[in-house]
Amino acid sequence: MNMKLRCQSCHKEYPSSEPIWNCKCGGLLTLDFHARFPVDKIQIRKPTMWRYREALPIEHDKHIISFDEGFTPLVEEQFSGKKVLLKQDHLFPSGSYKDRGASVLVSKIKELGVKKVVEDSSGNAGAAIAAYCAKANITCDIYVPEKTSAGKLLQIEQYGAALHKIPGTREDTAKAVWLAAQSTYYASHYWNPFFFQGTKTCIFEIVEQLGWNAPDAIILPVGNGTLLLGTYIGLKELQREKIIDTLPKIIGVQAENCSPLAQAWKKHHQIKNPFTWKETIAEGIAIANPVRAKDILHAIKETNGDIITVKEKDIISALHATIQKGYYIEPTSAVAVAGFQKYPIRKNAVVVVPLTGHGLKTTRES
Ligand SMILES: Cc1ncc(COP(=O)(O)O)c(C=O)c1O
Ligand SMILES: [Zn+2]
DSSP: OOEEEEETTTOOEEETTSOOSSOTTSOOEEEEEOOOOOHHHHHTSOSSGGGGGGGSOOSOGGGOOOOSOOOOOEEEEEETTEEEEEEETTOSTTSBTHHHHHHHHHHHHHHHTOOEEEEEOSSHHHHHHHHHHHHHTOEEEEEEETTSOHHHHHHHHHTTOEEEEESSOHHHHHHHHHHHTTTSEEOOTTTOHHHHHHHTHHHHHHHHHTTSOOOSEEEEEOSSOHHHHHHHHHHHHHHHTTSOSSOOEEEEEEEGGGOHHHHHHHTTTOOOSSOOOOOOSOGGGOOSSOTTHHHHHHHHHHTTOEEEEEOHHHHHHHHHHHHHTTOOBOHHHHHHHHHHHHSOOOTTOOEEEEEOBBGGGGTTTO
C-alpha cells in the first residue's frame, strides 16, 4: 500500500512505517492514502467495518485487530414528527463508536511492532484503546479526568490497562499524557491520524446502507472531532472514487456549556485562549481546546454545514426521549438527538444521527 504521513504545518513527509504520531516540528499529521471501493467485492464480505479493506491503511491482514465489529444497524425513527435514521454505534464491543478508530489504530500499532502505548480520554476512547490493546497483547496506560463516569473507569481497569486518574480538567489530563508521550507511543484518538482512518468507516456503512447514496445531512456530537473528521475524510474518499457525487451537510453539535467550536464558527474561526466553560453532562465532548479545530471548521464550511449548541435541559430531554424509544444511550450521545430536534431541515430530507455511546456506562447520571 502506498501511503505517507504529512505534517500540516511544515509539510514534511514521513513513511507510514515510522512510529510517530506528530511531526518533529510539533505539527499535526495527516495520512495520504488512496482508498478504493471495489463495491462488488465489498458487498459479499462479512458485515463488519473491515469489509472496506481496500480503504483501510493496514499493510498485512495478519496485523488486523478486530472483534468483527461494525456494520451497525441504521433504523428509522421519529422525534416530534420529524423522521431520522439512527445509526446504532453504541452497539460496539466496548460500547462506543470509538472502537472503529481503536481497531484501525491498534492494528497499525501491531504492524509497527510497538509494545506499549499511552492514551488520554474522557472515558470512551480510553476504554476502546484498552479493549483492543487487550486483544492485541499490547500494554497500555490510560489517563482520564478523575471525575469520569465510574462505569468507564471500571471498564478500562478491567481490560487490564493501567489507569491514571488526573485531578482537574480534561486539559490537565491532556497535559499529563503529553509528558508520558515524550517517551512512549501515543495512541491518541485526536493526534494520531490512524484513529480517523477507523472512524471514517461509519459513513462508508451509512452510504452502503442507503444503497450507495449519501444522506442529505449527518448530525453528530463534536468535541475533538474524531467522528466529524472521520466522516469528512470518508466522504471525500467516496466522492473521489465517484461512489457519491455531492457531500451531505455535516452538522456538529456541542453542549452550550462547552462550545468553543460553535463560538469559533460564528466569530473569526479562532478558538479563544484560554477558553472558559462550564460543566456539562455531555462529558465526552467537554473539550475546551480541540487540536484539530481548523480542520473541523473547514469540513463544516465545505459541506455547507453548521455547528450548533444545545442546552443541558435539552440534552436531558433528548436523552429520555431516545431511551424511551428503546435506545439506551449516554448523555453525550443525546447531544446529537437534541441537535436534530433543534436544527431546521427540509421535510423529507434524509438525515442520519449516529448514536455514539452506550448508556450502561453512565447509568448513575442518566
Ligand atoms: C459518546 C461520545 N460521543 C461523541 C464523542 C465525540 O467525539 P470527539 O471528541 O472526537 O468529537 C465522544 C468522545 O469522547 C463520546 O464519548
Ligand atoms: Zn512539521
